[in-house]
Amino acid sequence: MLKRQEAECRLKEIFGFDHFYDDQWSVIEKVFNKERVLVIQKTGFGKSLCYQFPATQFNGLTIVFSPLIALMRDQVTSLNNKGIAAQCINSNQTQEKNDAVIEQAKKGELKILYIAPERQGSVSWQEAVRQMKISMVVVDEAHCISQWGHDFRPDFRRIVDLVKILPVDIPVLAVTATATQRVQDDIQEQIGNGMSVIRGNLLRENLRLFVVKVKSENEKKIRIAEYLKNCEGSGLIYTGTRVNTAVYADWLNYVGIKAAMYNGSLEAETRVDIERGLQENRWKAIVSTNALGMGVDKPDIRFIIHTQMPQSPIHYYQEIGRAGRDGLPADIILFYNENRDDAGESFDEKLPLSFINNAKPKIPEYEAVVEALKNEPLGERGVMEKLNMKQTPVRTILADLVEQKIIFKNDGGKYEYKYDAPELKTESFEKLRLAKLEDLNAMIGYVNTTEPRMDYLRKYLGDKIDIPSSNCDNTNLKGFLDNSLHSDLWTNLKTFKNERFPELVPKKTSSLDIGYALDNYIQEAGEIGQILHHCKYENGGDFPDELVARMARMVQKKLSAQHFDMLLYVPPTISGDLVKNFAEKLTVRIGVPLSHDLKKMRLTEAQKIPQNAILKRSNVKDAFGFASPEILVGKNILLLDDIYDSGATMNEIAKMLKKNGAETVTPIVIAKTVGGDL
Amino acid sequence: MSELNELAYWMALAHAAVNTSVKNDVLIKCFKEKKSVVDFFSMSTQDWNSVFGMNLADVDALSRAKEQLANNAFAVENLLSQGFVLIPSTSPEFPQLLKDNLKKNGCPVLLYAKGNIGLLNQPSVAVVGARSASEISLDFTRKISSKLAKEGKVVVSGFAKGVDRVALDAAVSVEGKSVIVLPQGISTFASGFKQYYKQIIEGKVLVVSAYAPKVPWSTRLAMDRNRFIYGLASEIYVAESNEGGGTWSGVMNGLKRGCKIYVRKPDDGEKNANRILIEKGCSPISLGGENVIEYPIAVPQMQAVCEEKAVYNAEKKEPKKRKSRKKKEATLDLFEAEDNQT
Ligand SMILES: Nc1ncnc2c1ncn2[C@@H]1O[C@H](COP(=O)(O)OP(=O)(O)OP(=O)(O)O)[C@@H](O)[C@H]1O
Ligand SMILES: [Mg+2]
Secondary structure (H helix, E strand, O other), rough: OOOOOHHHHHHHHHHHOOOOOOHHHHHHHHHHHHHHHEEEEEOOHHHHHHHHHHHHOOOOEEEOOOOOOHHHHHHHHHHHOOOOEEEOOOOOOOOHHHHHHHHHOOOOOOOOEEEOHHHHOOOHHHHHHHHOEEEEEEEEEEEHOOOOOOOOOHHHHHHHHHHHHOOOOOOOEEEEEEOHHHHHHHHHHHHHOOEEEEOOOOOOOEEEEEEEEEEEEEHHHHHHHHHHHHHHEEEEOOOHHHHHHHHHHHHHHHHOOEEEOOOOOOHHHHHHHHHHHHOOOOOOOOEEEEOOOOOOOOOEEEEEEEOOOOOOHHHHHHHHOOOOOOOOEEEEEEEEEEOOOOOOOEHHHHHHHHHHOOOOOOHHHHHHHHHHHHOOOOOHHHHHHHOOOOHHHHHHHHHHHHHHEEEEEEEOOOOOOOOOOOOHHHHOHHHHHHHHHHHHHHHHHHHHHOHHHHHHHHHHHHOOOOOOOOOOOOOOOOOOOOOHHOOOOOHHHHHHHHHHOOEEEOOOOOOOOOOEEEOOOOOOOOOOHHHHHHHHOOOOOOOOOOHHHHHHHHHHHHHHHHHHOOOEEEOOOOOHHHHHHHHHHHHHOOOOOOOOOOEEOOOOOOOOOOEEEEEEHHHHOOOEOOOHHHHHHHOOEEEEEEEEOOHHHHHHHHHHHOOOOOOOEEEEEEEEEOOOOO | OOOOHHHHHHHHOOOOOHHHHHHHHHHHHHHHHHOOHHHHOOOOHHHHHHHHHHOOOHHHHHHHHOHHHHHHHHHHHHHHOOOEEEEEEOOOOOOHHHHHHHHHHHHHEEEEEEEEEHHOOOEEEEEEOOOOOOOHHHHHHHHHHHHHOOHHHHEOOOOOOHHHHHHHHHHOOOOOEEEEOOOOOOHHHHHHHOOOHHHHHHOEEEEOOOOOOOOOOHHHHHHHHHHHHHHOOOOOEEEEOOOOHHHHHHHHHHHHOOOOOEEEEEOOOOOOOOHHHOOOOOOOEEEEEEEEOOOOOOOOOOOOOOOOOOOOOOOOOOOEEEEEEOHHHHHHHHHHHHHHHH
16 A cells, blocks of 8 residues: 555645645545545645545546535636646536536546536436446535534435445545534444544634624624724625625625625526625625535635524534634624513524524425325426425425435436335424524523633534633633724614615516615514514504605605606505505605506415415416506506515516506515515 | 445346356355355455356456446445335345246346335236237236236236236226336336336336346347246236247246246137147136136146256245345345255
8 A cells, every 4th residue: 555655755746745634644544445434624624635635546536526516616626726637517517518527537537526416316427427437435515414414415315325335445535624423423324334533623723703792783783894894804794694695785885895795595697706706805795694605715714703693503613614714813703682572582592593493394294295296206396386385395395205215306306205105204303403402502602601612612513622722702802892882883874774775676587677675574673574564464554654755765765867657556465455555645755646557357366375486477477457558658657566575476567567568667665575585 | 234235236246247147156155155245246356266166258247347336336326216126136025936937047136126026026927928919819918917916916017018018007907916027227117107106106016127227128128028027927827929929938938947827718710829839738718707717738738847956946934024034034045945955
């Protein structure tokens, strides 16, 4: 076998490094020995080299399963720069490119191939892999295997099975930067076959940890703005919800801090552009949900702020892990709203609690899916349509049913019920929920702890602590952020809230013109979203006049450059005359004549009922008409509704109006959701 | 060692370019030496040669099969994830009858299946006949198949046009049980799986194949898989046979093995070989309403010829307890006869 000295000569030649770290070498030795190893080492340790070096020494191909396209891309670029034949296959690349890569792999021209776990389900990949000479299999971000971890991904299930089936002389390496003892045990147990573990310590000395307790959501906004005005470099702000990515980004820009929002509902193109912008320091801060995270490989992220506590310390450790990869100091700040509601429930615990408690759909929904599949094989979309369900619960249910071997997915992408399938077992769901509640308590423990914060996190992750660490507000950095306590931004925040009217930007194919909403649909005390919810869904009576006044101000501020011939409102389903009454008050204030001629031609369901975009569209298709269509020719129309979610209803109306000759149709609404958070 | 971890090796052995008897010899030898297929493939080629007495060409072919192990692993995982089942011949799920009938020279090493694999070890009949069978034969097929299915017999057929398809659909229409033996790899049967979706999930229909999963349909395999149809059945019903066709050679084989074979008694003037089969020792039958009328056989059936050692003819000492039985015991069951004989 290759001796360390000889290996390090080759290392120098190929990678330009003089030595392996000792922990790296012990992994590499095992790999050469055809063993199976799980490596748990902190971010930036150099886990990649543990497989990249052996891969260059093997005859055949090393296949690396990686959950993130951005990660793959970076790795491939850096390997290619060193002259190592590496490629990736992913859904962001063109078909031609993927095909070409597969050809290279088949011809034996590649050393390393990165693919996403879900690729295992692709017919063409399966066809191709039959013809490749495989030397090693790597599972990157291996914590995704375990449901006890922070980022369980059902697609990794197949990788576990694959590893179990692989012949004994194919080395397997699984790597992760975040695994508690429980996750480690789970991975070991799942993969089995005597997988050994090499675990390093998870101390990140350069992270400066703070927890800031505040009295309100407004105070978070103020103190974040104050912090950003004075700090160095750029970084990330994590919000718990999509809607808050929009609100915070707008707020920061309003006070002159360059910020961009990022969340899973953005289109792929936009997301890639923001990721690039982050690398180029185009913004001071990216405000994001946890959709942005593992993939970020920027060495100099100088701060990571959480406006909301995540579900567990392991989530938190993983999310802050991206900061300061260059080893220089980075500020890690968690904001915590101490307010409690009348029931004594902590404001900031509500969101993670609801994530945990609603993680699994209701049991009857599982049963309904099983029944539907007993009848015929269906794809994800087929299930959504058949059962009127949203994508997220359908995904969860299908993944759980596959996991429990009740159904499986066939070559054509459809799910089939399995002969002799076991009964659905739900005890594990409850066990998981309780475990997550415990995790949340540990997170609350982090907020309140008086010990060194890094030690608290490390202990939770199963690290042994020899010397207590410092670098946090419980030790040497007490009171460090207090300068953000006094601020003259409070009046700015007030005007911001009064004048912020989120834009409604319809899809390119939509018949709507650009319009505005009074606010996002924010479910927080005193926010417009909550007032609306109360009136619409809890029989709270008419929308208050204050909202009418505000809407008039919005039209004046945002749309005064345009002339409108008439004001129309979306005819009601269940909410009765709320919108009509609103329109009658609004017409007086803005002086645009109101018409009642927009009519529903057939019964539709409230758009809240169809649970997905496909069904929403068909619910309202051709549902609207206009009493005297000839008068529409050349008209500029203001179209009023209460909530703008998928935009399907208003688009359908605009289509009809424009077909009849209307010139413009400008939507105005009370609240706009972000990424379907209705 | 877990069974999952052996499957890639079973695939390698099953599809290696060597004779079936060589593969079965490997298994027998491994059993005697208490080795698994994994152990076999971990041996050196010298050992294959010295311990197994394998000739160079076979060693070569098995080495090539060995190189495919990792690729097989990908294929196995893909099959399992789609609900297919792989049944190695040492598994208790593997049809005993197939071993009894096909023996060392013919018994496949690995079966691929989808559906209720329990059907493989239940009383079964094959209803066979030409693709171009006459309407009289098809009518006979329909009736006999539904009758046998109603009696609880598993109807084995090959999914060919004509008699096969009619036999299957007749069994299905009376909610009976059926096994479809494919002349192709199991992952090339998507349309069939769609068609019999309900029957499969209800456990009424099982699809099996002995070929590599991706192998397409071919006339050669259509001829070849007839052995498995006959091999999986304890009784054979022939609706119509032509001289020298696939049905014909299957029947001839069955007769040699001493299998009970019924042939539809032809009317005068029918242009087929049914009468010749009867003259060769098959039992002529006809249907009178629901009843099968069996006529005396023309000649005494020839005795089964024991050309090769009945390696696979394991004695059934005790009723099978399938699920609870451990794998090693199953292996024992399979090769005990050989042990006793030698
Ligand atoms: N032996 C070495 N000597 C010098 N530099 C090294 C060595 N090993 C790795 N590095 C460098 O360390 C950096 C981090 O490595 P790598 O990306 O593999 O980290 P990682 O452990 O995979 O982290 P993450 O958990 O963030 O994915 C890289 O720039 C790499 O080139
Ligand atoms: Mg890495």
